[in-house]
Amino acid sequence: MEKEVKEIGKKNKIEKELIIKVSKMKPVIKPTKPHRHEGYHELIFLNQGSGYHVVDDIKHEVRPPVGFYLNFGQVHCWDFSKIPEGFVVMFKEEALAKYPAALDNLFRLHNKFNLPRQDSILMDQLNLFYRDFKANEPLELLSAHLNTIILKTLYLPALKDQVHPSFVSEFSRLKKLLNDNYIKLRTVEEYANLMNLSSRKLNQICQAAAGCNTIEIIKEKLLIESKNLLTHTNLPVNEVAYQLNFSDASNFIKFFKSQTTLTPLEYRARLLS
Known part of the structure; x- marks a missing residue:
């Protein structure tokens, strides 16, 4: 069966x-x-x-x-x-x-x-x-x-500090592009090109708006989607890697462990403990 x-x-x-x-x-x-x-x-x-x-x-x-x-x-x-x-x-x-x-x-x-x-x-x-x-x-x-x-x-008190309006607009644009393209596009240069910005300018925007550089924003999105698939599906790790467009399972495992210190299987095991 x-x-x-x-x-x-x-x-x-x-x-x-x-x-x-x-x-x-x-x-x-x-x-x-x-x-x-x-x-x-x-x-x-x-x-x-x-x-x-x-x-x-x-x-x-x-x-x-x-x-x-x-x-x-x-x-x-x-x-x-x-x-x-x-x-x-x-x-x-x-x-x-x-x-x-x-x-x-x-x-x-x-x-x-x-x-x-x-x-x-x-x-x-x-x-x-x-x-x-x-x-x-x-x-x-x-x-x-x-x-x-x-x-x-x-304007509720718990919200983030004020950010320059131009950075607000560009960071919002990056987040939208990332939602649409994270499967295929993984580099700062690719997103900077889509936005007609230099990589340096895009990093400056991310630092001001989120306190980290662009590659960290990209990795965070990829990690969130990785965790979603590991948590809410029973797909094997190699299929998760395939859906997220990693070249193979070993590269996905390496990425996931670099971000969490756990392998995907260890992460799943902790969810059940």
Whole structure:
């Protein structure tokens, strides 16, 4: 009997014809399977609930009021121990066509951020956003709501320090290119060429925006995707190496161990311990 191949699931919770969708958290505590969302960003705001939220390889304790930001393709799952309450905002990038700065601001959000405990203004704005979405208000109004929510979230105390606007824009562009090309492109020079920048300038941008050089950003993305496949699938190591475009399994193992001090099999074994 052939062994069933376990793969990372994909979910599309935003209908094809929609650009923005606002919903309330489902009042259930059933654990979800690890999955990724394709083609849209997601902002989650919780004012009730408890449990855990696993994003890529990081396990976050859910202690409301708290928020989460998910970029394209991030793998996540929930395991609530108390009924959650809050809002989920899903949106495609075209929703912010009139607000280009909002797209640049997204990368500056933490994957997890604290919400103001005493101030209900943000939740009131989210409730209004939800009501306008349910009332089928025009996209122009919904996009304005979304821009306001992003700006409100950006200036919460837990966020990153200010970065020069030009670096914000270029770093955001790099992250988008990396999401689309990490399988095939692995060098600083390749991304610098795509951006019409020198490698030195691109490294300068990454240092200012993220505190590390470009090759570390590239390796971090590759490591995250490696961990996703090792954690959420049962693919053999050589197949993981193939899917990530390594020349062979030994090169993948060498890369993974250089980043984690563990071999892929050792990493998997620790997940089960």
